[in-house]
Amino acid sequence: MKPITRKEEIIRTAAKLFKDKGYSAVTMRDLATSMGIKASSLYNHINSKQDILKAIIISLAEEFTAGMKLIQSSNDSCMSKLKAIIELHVRISSENIYGMASLNNDWMHLEDQLEYYLKLRQGYEDDFLKIIENGKSNAEIKAANPEIIMFSMLTTLRSLYLWIPKKEDLNAKDLAINLSEVLIHGINK
Amino acid sequence: MKPITRKEEIIRTAAKLFKDKGYSAVTMRDLATSMGIKASSLYNHINSKQDILKAIIISLAEEFTAGMKLIQSSNDSCMSKLKAIIELHVRISSENIYGMASLNNDWMHLEDQLEYYLKLRQGYEDDFLKIIENGKSNAEIKAANPEIIMFSMLTTLRSLYLWIPKKEDLNAKDLAINLSEVLIHGINK
């Protein structure tokens, strides 16, 4: 039904390899071997190694930004917004295990698109922080340092791609619920 | 007083470069330029690029393991042990901002020492998990999934190296206190 092109296939395979060794350590010959073809044949489908990285990272970054904008514009409580952010990360990470590795670890190897990526990321973090600060004003959230709260939540959410594959028995819904419990209510009894 | 050798200087400079671009993307010529010498001159002091990575990562991994063993053998409560783990991470990360980047992102490029590193890491996570499971048995910790608790705490702690340099106004003590509050008691009011 959805016609997966050869180009998409190459990008997916590249993302897998990037996850294990990082962008710089993966050669076009590695990628070609994984595809069962010669390195030069890759260039019938893609323009450059850079372009593969760009395709992986930018689409994901834009997906996160779009999700955040949607959450931000809702009228929900701060707590509901935070839960929605958790669900956003669980969903995108589940659907893009390999790509998330590049997003987290290889963004610095973007060239032309580096500035754009950094702008998206900064905007995302700004929006995230604003939600927490609002919750603090509303007295929904305790008076701890909002930046530490965001840092703690965000780093956990950014590492989901490492953890989800090891816990296949836990579906996305349950994972989001459990994470919300731990991140929001803490572990203290 | 402590005589910093040329070798140590090279390793520190390498760690800085590795933090920004990753092990694979840093060439021996990059490193040499940063040191103000030629690439071949590096080999008067170090054996190989691999050896530099090994020196950075293994010493840190062993420091974490030693710290965990100390905490584990104490008679403190589960909560105290968790706070001690947070302090351990804050301390080591503060003192090794650059090295922590390699430990987190470049461990897969270890060759001879990869197996040893993985053994240390697995042991660390096992010990961490045991502390949490004990706390659950003692009813010190709520009945959430212990693995999710560990995952959440550990990923936050592993990312400290990214965050500490941006918050120089916060000293190690205060950071550890704030983190304990957020990680253990949650953000809910």
Place this chain on the structure above:
DNA sequence: CATACTAACTAACAAGTGTTAGTTTCAAAA
């Protein structure tokens, strides 16, 4: 003075890098 050590240098090598040009194969469309 002679020796040894430290730390730099130049020059080079063999292997690997991303990429290009030009060609071939084969199935679908005209």
Place this chain on the structure above:
DNA sequence: TTTTGAAACTAACACTTGTTAGTTAGTATG
């Protein structure tokens, strides 16, 4: 049947990679 297009190939390029060999200058030690 001819044409077109997708997708592979071989061969090669210019450059970069980690590393080695051999040498030189300065400085401390015997």
